[in-house]
Amino acid sequence: GNLYLTAGDDTNPFESSGFTPIDERDGREAFDAQRSSGNTNDLRGSVLKITPQDDGSYTIPDDNLFVDDQYDDSLVRDEIYGMGFRNPFTAAVDSATDELWVADYGPDSGSWDASRGPMGTTEYAKVDEPGFYGWPYFTGHAVPYRDYDFETGESGDIFDPENPTNDSPNNTGLTE
Numbered sequence: 084g085n086l087y088l089t090a091g092d093d094t095n096p097f098e099s100s101g102f103t104p105i106d107e108r109d110g111r112e113a114f115d116a117q118r119s120s121g122n123t124n125d126l127r128g129s130v131l132k133i134t135p136q137d138d139g140s141y142t143i144p145d146d147n148l149f150v151d152d153q154y155d156d157s158l159v160r161d162e163i164y165g166m167g168f169r170n171p172f173t174a175a176v177d178s179a180t181d182e183l184w185v186a187d188y189g190p191d192s193g194s195w196d197a198s199r200g201p202m203g204t205t206e207y208a209k210v211d212e213p214g215f216y217g218w219p220y221f222t223g224h225a226v227p228y229r230d231y232d233f234e235t236g237e238s239g240d241i242f243d244p245e246n247p248t249n250d251s252p253n254n255t256g257l258t259e
Contacts, residue, residue: 130183
């Protein structure tokens with residue numbers, strides 16, 4: 084009785100040299116995927132899971148990512164089952180296991196760059212539990228990007244897949 088929906092992250096990727104678009108400069112919000120896919124308070128870049136009701140409304144399944152009372156409701160969206168996707172372009176439920184599979188386009192770079200991160204990876208991910216699936220901090224099997232300062236053109240630390248942190252000024256959700 085649940086409905087899964089996928090939503091792309093709606094971030095302009097064309098001014099980040101094919102790597103993760105995390106431009107935090109003023110006026111560049113549309114170029115920062117930390118405001119969408121990396122934001123717990125935004126439905127973009129997510130797999131949403133709801134239970135439609137006969138009257139046209141919906142309820143939230145108990146196993147979604149942020150249904151626990153430990154989260155401040157003003158910083159999370161209860162509809163999110165999985166987040167951290169760039170462009171989840173197809174989804175399917177395996178009828179034998181009831182597991183959700185999601186195909187997701189990664190970034191556009193055709194090659195690895197030690198100062199920025201991995202090349203583009205398109206993946207088919209098993210989304211069998213609520214969670215954060217990486218974008219814009221890592222891709223594929225938790226292959227991390229580097230933080231990048233678009234103002235100075237300097238690369239920073241490698242993002243930690245075990246402890247993703249969203250400290251973007253464009254983030255309206257949780258930091259960790």
